[in-house]
Amino acid sequence: MIFLTLGPVAHAEIRILGLGDSLMAGYGLPPGDGFPDQLQNALRATGIDAEVVNAGVSGDTSAGGRARLDWALASNPHAVILELGANDGLRGLEPAETRRNLDAILTTLDEKGLPVLLAGMLAPPNLGQEYGAEFEAVFRELAEKHAVLFYPFFLDGVVGDPALNQKDGIHPTREGVAIIVKRIMPRVKELISKSKTAAR
Template identity: 40%
Template sequence: MIISKKLKLKALFTGLICIFLFTGAYAANPIKIMLYGDSLMAGYGLSQNENLASELTRNFEDNNFTVSVINASISGNTSKNGLSRVDWSLGDKPNIVVVCLGANDMLRGLNPLLTMENLDSIITKFNQSNSIVILAGMQSPESMGPDYKIKFDGIYPKLAAKYDLIFMPFLLKDIALEKKNLQADYKHPNKRGIKIIASNLYPYILEGINRLEK
């Protein structure tokens, strides 16, 4: 089928108008991006200007739309803690939520099934509020034993598939076990590590923004 040049121009013009309206709307009303996790995203050991929320905000400075990054992460939180405060966090009405909880569950050796149930409930609540959920996974070290590692590591891809979520397989990609990207405790990302997380997370958030358009 041959499409006339006139129809092509009309389709292009319509597409540009849609993009203009979308970006214009969010220039006046910023896209709310919520970071919902524990110390890995909260900014443990870092200044306010060095945390993940601040770094992500800088990554969006050159875009045609504005964002408001909400740091709703709390150091020490387990998945149960996250579930207990999710209703309160919904009051911020986030458009996109990056969920990354479970690391503290793993460090305490908690049953992965309980972690999965808590995360499932958190995701359900955000989905019901029409937020786009990005699930960032965690991984257990070998020291927790092979059985535990298999069960824990499997939590995140299973939930991502169940709810058709945008899925970042491992929040600490290129950071875990890399001393130059970690603080002195070798657990939390330093300033350099945060820049890497922000860079790695950025395309997943762009995908989330793309879903908002649909």
Template identity: 45%
Template structure:
């Protein structure tokens, strides 16, 4: 599946799960052992769908563990909570962000919108949901990195323009950091060549693809952590 087709249907498959009240325990486990030192690391909530959750991969190869590895290699102290829920839309994220932002969370990476695209949801609905998420973060004084998605051209020029504008517009409105494209790390090469970075479903990145995606997202995450200190 080429990148355009992938961008059209990179759905987060699976039954939507719930983090539940165990999130506080997860947060505690996600923070490195040296978190009790005077210079405690920043705790980041990664709010997303199956791309964040690590669908189809061994736990250590998913996005969040690989982001932790990227930070560790650079000596950046931070805990990252995997708040990815397979199948989630922006509406799902807006519904759970309030209880997901526990007192331990200092910053949040928001990577949602792919399933909205798959379902052809009105971009204004997606915009409103993401706006709700960012407003909740602002109310909690939580720094945010908003990760953009791009609509495929076959949805029509008007739909694509409306959807693609959501992320930079909201980042400007709320003063958040912006990673323009979740898949930037994969590059813009021949779609046939890019297939080697995906699982057999042609939708979710494989371990090598995640590593490349992390190379693209890592600097943005590092900036978020610095802003949250």
């Protein structure tokens, strides 16, 4: 299922595109409890007139995100939070493939002059230490290559805690999302600062 919500404010000062998978889409959560909505509310609570566009698609891989990038950019964002790769890891796809897709997305966003916050992901431990290290390196190295803001692990502080995850043990609850928002907020504020600088 595809979600693309623009929020109640049609002309916010800052429009942030959240390009991701089910973690961005808000899988298993009622409307208003997903990451884009909670982030938007948290930003507004600090006096930042922001609109967070939910361009999350449950089950999407980095290849899927790459294929629909132009469609997602139709919302004319000022900045982008890129959260893709979790499903690549769950399916055990080659890290080189994830790298190619994310590299292409970041290249396009750079060409459009859009500041980016890249959210990293860790591979499931059952895939082995070697795969995990190679997979984790994809995000860190691409952040360095493209000189974008980097948040090493999107689920930091939430993963592995039954109280903060739904019954599947993968997707965060409303409370889990709140922790993600709180932890990533400093980086998002940096992203907003970069978007304002780029607009000048």
